[in-house]
Amino acid sequence: xxxxxxxxxxxxxxxxxxxxxxxxxxxxxxxxxxxxxxxxxxxxxxxxxxxxxxxxxxxxxxxxxxxxxxxxxxxxxxxxxxxxxxxxxxxxxxxxxxxxxxxxxxxxxxxxxxxxxxxxxxxxxxxxxxxxxxxxxxxxxxxxxxxxxxxxxxxxxxxxxxxxxxxxxxxxxxxxxxxxxxxxxxxxxxxxxxxxxxxxxxxxxxxxxxxxxxxxxxxxxxxxxxxxxxxxxxxxxxxxxxxxxxxxxxxxxxxxxxxxxxxxxxxxxxxxxxxxxxxxxxxxxxxxxxxxxxxxxxxxxxxxxx
Amino acid sequence: xxxxxxxxxxxxxxxxxxxxxxxxxxxxxxxxxxxxxxxxxxxxxxxxxxxxxxxxxxxxxxxxxxxxxxxxxxxxxxxxxxxxxxxxxxxxxxxxxxxxxxxxxxxxxxxxxxxxxxxxxxxxxxxxxxxxxxxxxxxxxxxxxxxxxxxxxxxxxxxxxxxxxxxxxxxxxxxxxxxxxxxxxxxxxxxxxxxxxxxxxxxxxxxxxxxxxxxxxxxxxxxxxxxxxxxxxxxxxxxxxxxxxxxxxxxxxxxxxxxxxxxxxxxxxxxxxxxxxxxxxxxxxxxxxxxxxxxxxxxxxxxxxxxxxxxxxxxxxxxxxxxxxxxxxxxxxxxxxxxxxxxxxxxxxxxxxxxxxxxxxxxxxxxxxxxxxxxxxxxxxxxx
Ligand SMILES: Cc1cc2nc3c(=O)[nH]c(=O)nc-3n(C[C@H](O)[C@H](O)[C@H](O)COP(=O)(O)OP(=O)(O)OC[C@H]3O[C@@H](n4cnc5c(N)ncnc54)[C@H](O)[C@@H]3O)c2cc1C
Numbered sequence: 001x002x003x004x005x006x007x008x009x010x011x012x013x014x015x016x017x018x019x020x021x022x023x024x025x026x027x028x029x030x031x032x033x034x035x036x037x038x039x040x041x042x043x044x045x046x047x048x049x050x051x052x053x054x055x056x057x058x059x060x061x062x063x064x065x066x067x068x069x070x071x072x073x074x075x076x077x078x079x080x081x082x083x084x085x086x087x088x089x090x091x092x093x094x095x096x097x098x099x100x101x102x103x104x105x106x107x108x109x110x111x112x113x114x115x116x117x118x119x120x121x122x123x124x125x126x127x128x129x130x131x132x133x134x135x136x137x138x139x140x141x142x143x144x145x146x147x148x149x150x151x152x153x154x155x156x157x158x159x160x161x162x163x164x165x166x167x168x169x170x171x172x173x174x175x176x177x178x179x180x181x182x183x184x185x186x187x188x189x190x191x192x193x194x195x196x197x198x199x200x201x202x203x204x205x206x207x208x209x210x211x212x213x214x215x216x217x218x219x220x221x222x223x224x225x226x227x228x229x230x231x232x233x234x235x236x237x238x239x240x241x242x243x244x245x246x247x248x249x250x251x252x253x254x255x256x257x258x259x260x261x262x263x264x265x266x267x268x269x270x271x272x273x274x275x276x277x278x279x280x281x282x283x284x285x286x287x288x289x290x291x292x293x294x295x296x297x298x299x300x301x302x303x304x305x306x
Numbered sequence: 307x308x309x310x311x312x313x314x315x316x317x318x319x320x321x322x323x324x325x326x327x328x329x330x331x332x333x334x335x336x337x338x339x340x341x342x343x344x345x346x347x348x349x350x351x352x353x354x355x356x357x358x359x360x361x362x363x364x365x366x367x368x369x370x371x372x373x374x375x376x377x378x379x380x381x382x383x384x385x386x387x388x389x390x391x392x393x394x395x396x397x398x399x400x401x402x403x404x405x406x407x408x409x410x411x412x413x414x415x416x417x418x419x420x421x422x423x424x425x426x427x428x429x430x431x432x433x434x435x436x437x438x439x440x441x442x443x444x445x446x447x448x449x450x451x452x453x454x455x456x457x458x459x460x461x462x463x464x465x466x467x468x469x470x471x472x473x474x475x476x477x478x479x480x481x482x483x484x485x486x487x488x489x490x491x492x493x494x495x496x497x498x499x500x501x502x503x504x505x506x507x508x509x510x511x512x513x514x515x516x517x518x519x520x521x522x523x524x525x526x527x528x529x530x531x532x533x534x535x536x537x538x539x540x541x542x543x544x545x546x547x548x549x550x551x552x553x554x555x556x557x558x559x560x561x562x563x564x565x566x567x568x569x570x571x572x573x574x575x576x577x578x579x580x581x582x583x584x585x586x587x588x589x590x591x592x593x594x595x596x597x598x599x600x601x602x603x604x605x606x607x608x609x610x611x612x613x614x615x616x617x618x619x620x621x622x623x624x625x626x627x628x629x630x631x632x633x634x635x636x637x638x639x640x641x642x643x644x645x646x647x648x649x650x651x652x653x654x655x656x657x658x659x660x661x662x663x664x665x666x667x668x669x670x671x672x673x674x675x676x677x678x679x680x681x682x683x684x685x686x687x688x689x690x
Contacts, residue, residue, distance in 0.1 A: 001309065001310070001311060001312075001380065001607075001608060002307055002608060003604065003605045003608040004608070004612075005307060006307075009307070063307055192683055192684070192685070196684070196685060196686065203686075204685075204686045206679075206683075206685035206686055207685065207686040207687065207688050208688070209676070209679075209688055211685075212675065212683075212688075213675040213676070213679065215679060216674075216676070216678035216679040216682075216683060217625070217675065219678060219682060219683060220602075220622050220626055223602065224598035224599075224602055227601040227602065227605065228594070228597065228601060230307060230309075231309040231601060234307065234308070235309060243590075243594045243597050246590055246591065246594055247591075247597075250594075293583070294590075295586075295588075295590035295591045296583045296586035296587040296590055297590065298589075298590030298591075298593050298594055299571070299580075299585075299589040299590040299593065300586055302571075303571045303572075303575065303589070304575075305580060305586060306578065
């Protein structure tokens with residue numbers, strides 16, 4: 001049992017910290033008041049410097065990749081890290097990225113599709129991938145803070161990937177859990193800055209105990225989620241994967257509600273970044289079957305269903 | 307980072323489990339049903355702990371000169387998990403092992419150490435902790451029990467409440483005020499008081515958490531020699547902060563909760579009632595809450611093992627631990643309500659009695675949240 005990063009993991013984390021301070025990673029309102037800010041520049045910087053491949057480095061591994069996905073999701077800008085860092089190295093290391101992922105049926109809009117160059121489909125029995133030729137995707141308007149789109153009429157050339165579908169879905173569970181936990185962490189930082197700064201009734205909002213305790217609870221949940229994600233990434237255990245996702249999906253409702261409460265009307269504007277984090281979490285809460293099914297899966301995998 | 311146990315830790319856990327398998331009697335479930343502070347469990351601990359000591363498993367993390375084996379924080383913690391999950395057969399003696407003994411080793415006079423520490427290492431000492439008072443709970447510095455110097459003695463007057471184990475304890479680790487007024491941290495002093503000193507009166511408080519667990523302890527003109535003082539006058543606050551540092555994550559409650567949940571699920575399986583998504587999801591959520599608490603606690607143990615101050619990570623862990631206990635207890639109440647009547651399900655009842663304490667004893671959850679808010683999230687102090 002050891003809770004400190006090894007040297008290489010620590011070096012990766014601090015290099016990432018530097019990149020995350022750059023202008024391309026920072027908050028700005030999006031063109032035409034889009035609800036997301038897809039940061040092509042940051043995404044490319046990370047790709048060109050090999051960050052998305054870190055899971056296959058022996059001294060870094062999926063744990064470092066999951067920690068990175070968590071950190072990147074605390075940014076107000078969107079980059080595609082989860083599929084690239086936690087699926088691609090194990091399914092199709094040469095697949096062009098950004099990557100969109102379809103879990104099960106492609107019956108609704110899919111995040112990252114409009115910016116993706118390829119697609120991974122995790123089916124019931126098999127895993128497939130396809131390149132996305134020009135015109136293959138139709139962007140969708142959406143509530144959620146991602147570039148969203150649907151597949152158009154252009155036929156795709158699927159090739160099958162020689163990996164176990166359930167194992168891949170478990171990796172995806174961990175990846176999505178890392179994204180949610182990171183998004184909540186980003187939201188927490190923004191709300192903390194606000195309640196420290198904003199005064200009402202002659203005192204900072206953050207001095208009200210009603211607010212303090214709820215934010216402290218959010219912090220407990222987020223830190224637990226982070227550790228559950230790292231453990232699941234390291235062990236590859238199916239129970240751990242369901243635990244990481246079920247736990248953070250369940251927690252999302254309360255945490256997101258509290259964040260918006262404490263931000264007041266400001267948090268409902270597109271001039272403040274809070275929605276970037278909360279409207280990722282709101283979408284991901286329902287992914288891979290959603291909170292209840294993933295919690296049930298923890299139990300099913302531990303004890304069976306009888 | 308590494309979430310796997312080392313070979314050494316695994317072997318140590320196996321050794322503790324073997325010992326428990328061998329030494330816990332057939333009727334242990336009935337004994338532990340009475341609660342950690344009960345006469346039954348206390349008497350049992352006085353037979354059990356000497357055996358534990360003989361096997362090198364009572365104080366393995368203590369220095370060798372005090373009967374320990376110099377083992378690490380991790381082994382100490384694994385021992386705590388296994389004991390708690392087994393129903394804490396050490397009874398009150400877990401406090402000696404965890405903090406009273408180490409505090410005496412560090413701050414005690416030669417005479418105090420000679421007199422008390424080896425008794426603790428032998429598994430034969432029952433102590434209680436006299437901190438809380440009717441008007442000093444979360445706000446411990448508000449305590450009023452006073453120790454007034456009188457020649458070579460002190461005379462103690464006042465009362466303590468919620469004192470676990472006081473009914474059977476031989477000694478009390480007592481906090482009393484030697485100067486200042488209620489609210490001052492500086493005027494509080496520690497005394498090591500034999501419970502048979504004239505003027506001490508103990509009354510058991512009927513409770514929801516087992517027989518004989520909590521008490522009121524009255525001190526009326528209790529005369530104790532100055533040699534019973536631990537450390538200098540007025541030093542209690544810094545001494546207990548030091549000695550409770552290793553205690554800050556508290557009891558590894560999630561270990562019992564996780565195992566009791568396992569038992570609840572098995573019961574539902576036997577009844578053919580473990581298939582609805584709703585039931586499965588609640589079981590999964592409770593299991594996840596235990597796992598979350600476990601990891602947050604392990605993070606703190608790792609910091610302690612590396613000689614680092616865990617800071618607010620300990621408070622964060624405590625909140626998660628209380629939640630996990632309640633998640634399991636509520637699962638039982640919702641899906642196996644019948645097992646809480648009729649007295650057959652010792653394990654569920656015993657767990658419930660422990661779980662309802664989790665967010666209150668040794669620092670309420672709300673106190674933890676306040677500390678997290680101010681020291682971890684850097685939120686401003688509440689204006690008074
Ligand atoms: C089973 C058990 C065993 C115990 N054993 C011992 C023992 O052996 N020796 C001993 O000395 N003590 C013992 N205690 C006492 C324990 O330390 C106190 O119960 C604890 O410190 C809380 O104090 P209180 O019960 O007086 O609650 P109070 O301080 O009156 O607080 C009640 C509630 O108010 C809220 N609250 C209090 N302060 C704040 C705040 N600042 N902000 C927000 N909310 C707040 C919390 O929800 C808290 O639970 C034991 C308690 C229990 C339950």
